[in-house]
Amino acid sequence: MILIINSVNQTASENTSQYNSDLISQQNLVSIVELLEYDFSRIGYCENTDSILSPENMITYADSNKIIFWTDIAVSSSNFRGNGTKEELIYELGPDVNETPNPFDKLLYRYLKGDKKDASNLGITEFKITYFDNLNNKLSHPINTKLISYMQIDLKVEDCYGYDTDNNEKLHSEKFPTVFWKQIRLATKNMSR
Amino acid sequence: MGGKASIFLVLGFSTIILIIGLNMNRVSSSAVDNSSNYYENEIAKEIARSGINLAASNLSRNHSWNPTDKKFNYLGDKNLEISVKESGDIKTVTAIGIFKGVAKTIEVKIKLASFSEYAYFSNVEGDIWWTGTDSVWGPFHTNDNIQVQGHPYFNGPVTSHGGIMKYYTDKATDAPTIQGTYIPGTTINIPTDGITNLSASASKAGHVFTGTSQVFLKFAGDSIKYKFNSGDPYVTVLGSSLAPNGVIYVNNGNLRIEGTVKGNWSVGSNKNVYLDNDVVYSKVPNYKDKNDASPDLLGIVSQNDVIITDNTANRSSINVHAAIYCEDGGFTAENYTSRTLSGTIHLIGGITQNQRKGVGTFTADKTKKIPKSGFPYKDYKYDSRLLKKVPPYFPSTNTFKVLSWLE
Numbered sequence: 373m374i375l376i377i378n379s380v381n382q383t384a385s386e387n388t389s390q391y392n393s394d395l396i397s398q399q400n401l402v403s404i405v406e407l408l409e410y411d412f413s414r415i416g417y418c419e420n421t422d423s424i425l426s427p428e429n430m431i432t433y434a435d436s437n438k439i440i441f442w443t444d445i446a447v448s449s450s451n452f453r454g455n456g457t458k459e460e461l462i463y464e465l466g467p468d469v470n471e472t473p474n475p476f477d478k479l480l481y482r483y484l485k486g487d488k489k490d491a492s493n494l495g496i497t498e499f500k501i502t503y504f505d506n507l508n509n510k511l512s513h514p515i516n517t518k519l520i521s522y523m524q525i526d527l528k529v530e531d532c533y534g535y536d537t538d539n540n541e542k543l544h545s546e547k548f549p550t551v552f553w554k555q556i557r558l559a560t561k562n563m564s565r
Numbered sequence: 566m567g568g569k570a571s572i573f574l575v576l577g578f579s580t581i582i583l584i585i586g587l588n589m590n591r592v593s594s595s596a597v598d599n600s601s602n603y604y605e606n607e608i609a610k611e612i613a614r615s616g617i618n619l620a621a622s623n624l625s626r627n628h629s630w631n632p633t634d635k636k637f638n639y640l641g642d643k644n645l646e647i648s649v650k651e652s653g654d655i656k657t658v659t660a661i662g663i664f665k666g667v668a669k670t671i672e673v674k675i676k677l678a679s680f681s682e683y684a685y686f687s688n689v690e691g692d693i694w695w696t697g698t699d700s701v702w703g704p705f706h707t708n709d710n711i712q713v714q715g716h717p718y719f720n721g722p723v724t725s726h727g728g729i730m731k732y733y734t735d736k737a738t739d740a741p742t743i744q745g746t747y748i749p750g751t752t753i754n755i756p757t758d759g760i761t762n763l764s765a766s767a768s769k770a771g772h773v774f775t776g777t778s779q780v781f782l783k784f785a786g787d788s789i790k791y792k793f794n795s796g797d798p799y800v801t802v803l804g805s806s807l808a809p810n811g812v813i814y815v816n817n818g819n820l821r822i823e824g825t826v827k828g829n830w831s832v833g834s835n836k837n838v839y840l841d842n843d844v845v846y847s848k849v850p851n852y853k854d855k856n857d858a859s860p861d862l863l864g865i866v867s868q869n870d871v872i873i874t875d876n877t878a879n880r881s882s883i884n885v886h887a888a889i890y891c892e893d894g895g896f897t898a899e900n901y902t903s904r905t906l907s908g909t910i911h912l913i914g915g916i917t918q919n920q921r922k923g924v925g926t927f928t929a930d931k932t933k934k935i936p937k938s939g940f941p942y943k944d945y946k947y948d949s950r951l952l953k954k955v956p957p958y959f960p961s962t963n964t965f966k967v968l969s970w971l972e
Contacts, residue, residue: 380581384581384585386591387585387589388585388588388592391588391592391593392592393591394592395592395595398600399595402602405603406606410972413970413972414972417969417970417971418969419969419971421655421674421968421969422953424857424968424969426721426745426952427722427745427746428720428721428744428745448621452670452971453672453971474875505743506723506743506745506746506747507730507740507747509745516744518720518744519742519743519744520743521746521747560970561673561967561970561972562967562969562970563746564762
């Protein structure tokens, strides 16, 4: 009887943990995606129309996991307009965290140029941007930012802590629930002016 | 006793299983909530985007469109709200999309575009190709296909009516470099009333020359000099007195211009406009700086052609500072197939023409480009100020351009 109870308890704990991990990863992914979509839709935007740059100058740096672009950050959470002064916003994938059981999770930094880097660990294991020109040709490294017209963003989020992480018989994906997001999109309406 | 224990055991297990079940259920519900919330946000955003498109469509047909009933039915009852506000020449279109209680707002600032904003605009390209030695800086549009040979360079937004990029040999050999957006499938018609409107503006508060087959007009600082025959002496008047609104128009005669432009002017004719010599700004702007403070701006508007005269003054290059508009014709050089080699056209401004025309010729072998006649070299620089400034009453495209898009 005790063995049965123990077995039921173990199975229940494992399932609960797995489901919770799935949920946390999914919540993290949605949070990141909503922020990404919000920021990327504002590439090149400035409330002061006289300060708007021409499309080829809106992105100032681009590689596979870092991008710097001009935007006008919202005044507050209740006012989505900018204050009319454009700023350079940076998205950058940092190094491995090394403080969690998941060996691949990294920090995704989002900060204004000149500000301190800051990020929380949301379990991002992949943040990759692929760039395309006007004629849908993939741009090769080093990226000429003036030619960017479209971007593909690949995002992978895994649970940082997982379950039964010491079990060497389990695959990485079994220990750390994973969610993906991929989008091919016009970088921003402001770039197609 | 054993029976009671069994009951407690069953009840205990049932409670534990129930709690576990509820927890699993909560997790599943939260996961579905996440997905549905994201979906609802996206749908609300798409409704708002549709609202912007709906407003743009109406505004393109009626520039003063502003819905009295601001609420529209879209994927639901009154789920879309559109409003248009005006501030000077800028309209702010706001669309709010609502889906299942989630509201998303998009705000777009738009402005009527003028042909003066184009570095290059043509209705018909004819049999002229953009080659590897050609580059265009600034907005480009053609209602024809873009014909490319040997990787020409375009720096600025490129639009064309034809969805076809016509390659001389193939894509690998000829594909252009475009720094900026490329949007095929866009039609911007040259209006049929651009000259008429300019004439009306000149009649109101400018100056109209009538009853003469030609007018020689010379910009000379604050003065405007004019005469009707080449051998006549010039009549000198204060420019602001001759045409207070800056528009000078020749009705049923050719206009021949030259000189140093001071201030904002638009000059035109319902015949041809000839460039008899350099036409330059008194304060030459930094063409790369759209905020340059030079007070000088010139629009040259012609019903037919704008023509570089075949004369001595124009045999060793020509400098033209202006936004040029040819409603039915094009920008060309007189006798360009037979005139002597005349150097380079140095243009700071832009060209809008119905029909792309030649200014010089080369030997038949396009790859070698050996100059043969006319102006073999073009040094066209886009005056970035034209993105913001418009010469007086310069013809409008009657289309709106997006200044900023905010989600």
